[in-house]
Amino acid sequence: MSVLVAYATHSGATRSLAEVIVDELILAGTEAVLHDIAADPDPVGHDAAVIGSGIRMDALEKSFQDWAGRHAAALGARPVALFTCSGSAANPAKAERQKGTESFLARSPIRPVAVRNFPGWVLMDRIPLAERTLLRAMRTPIGDFRDLDAVAAWAREVRPLLR
Numbered sequence: 001m002s003v004l005v006a007y008a009t010h011s012g013a014t015r016s017l018a019e020v021i022v023d024e025l026i027l028a029g030t031e032a033v034l035h036d037i038a039a040d041p042d043p044v045g046h047d048a049a050v051i052g053s054g055i056r057m058d059a060l061e062k063s064f065q066d067w068a069g070r071h072a073a074a075l076g077a078r079p080v081a082l083f084t085c086s087g088s089a090a091n092p093a094k095a096e097r098q099k100g101t102e103s104f105l106a107r108s109p110i111r112p113v114a115v116r117n118f119p120g121w122v123l124m125d126r127i128p129l130a131e132r133t134l135l136r137a138m139r140t141p142i143g144d145f146r147d148l149d150a151v152a153a154w155a156r157e158v159r160p161l162l163r
């Protein structure tokens with residue numbers, strides 16, 4: 001079985017989670033390949049996919065939504081696990097599914113076998129100046145909130161669901 005792990009990122013946090021997922025799948029004996037959505041990977045060459053997007057302004061990355069739209073038929077016909085990476089996931093009260101995930105799935109033929117929203121990071125030196133001002137105005141907590149053990153555990157959990 002071959003699994004495509006594809007991600008969309010602005011500041012790198014989602015990529016770092018996708019790397020953990022691909023490593024964990026390989027460790028468990030599954031063939032898995034990592035691709036940035038910017039390179040337009042084709043799910044057709046794979047049996048299943050784990051797809052992930054950073055969250056911006058309560059939405060999945062536009063590049064992610066465009067890619068998923070272009071490959072909707074292939075993604076809809078395969079087992080797919082979906083994860084998001086957000087600042088608010090660090091807050092237990094907001095750690096469940098993102099609003100953006102709900103609206104994305106409502107418009108997509110993808111019926112994920114699993115969905116998870118993971119905490120990412122909000123690191124000012126990785127964010128363009130104009131957006132820093134916005135984040136400060138929104139009083140967004142700053143820091144690295146990633147829990148890579150939780151990401152690895154999720155990868156192990158979803159692996160059998162991708163068959």
Ligand SMILES: Cc1cc2nc3c(=O)[nH]c(=O)nc-3n(C[C@H](O)[C@H](O)[C@H](O)COP(=O)(O)O)c2cc1C
Nearest residue numbers: 009010011012013014054057058086087088120121
């Ligand atoms: C302009 C901007 C808007 C953001 N909007 C949200 C948001 O609406 N909800 C949220 O939980 N996090 C929000 N975040 C935090 C990101 O989701 C977080 O930094 C995440 O780790 C980004 O992933 P990436 O590094 O893969 O792009 C925002 C960050 C930026 C820079």
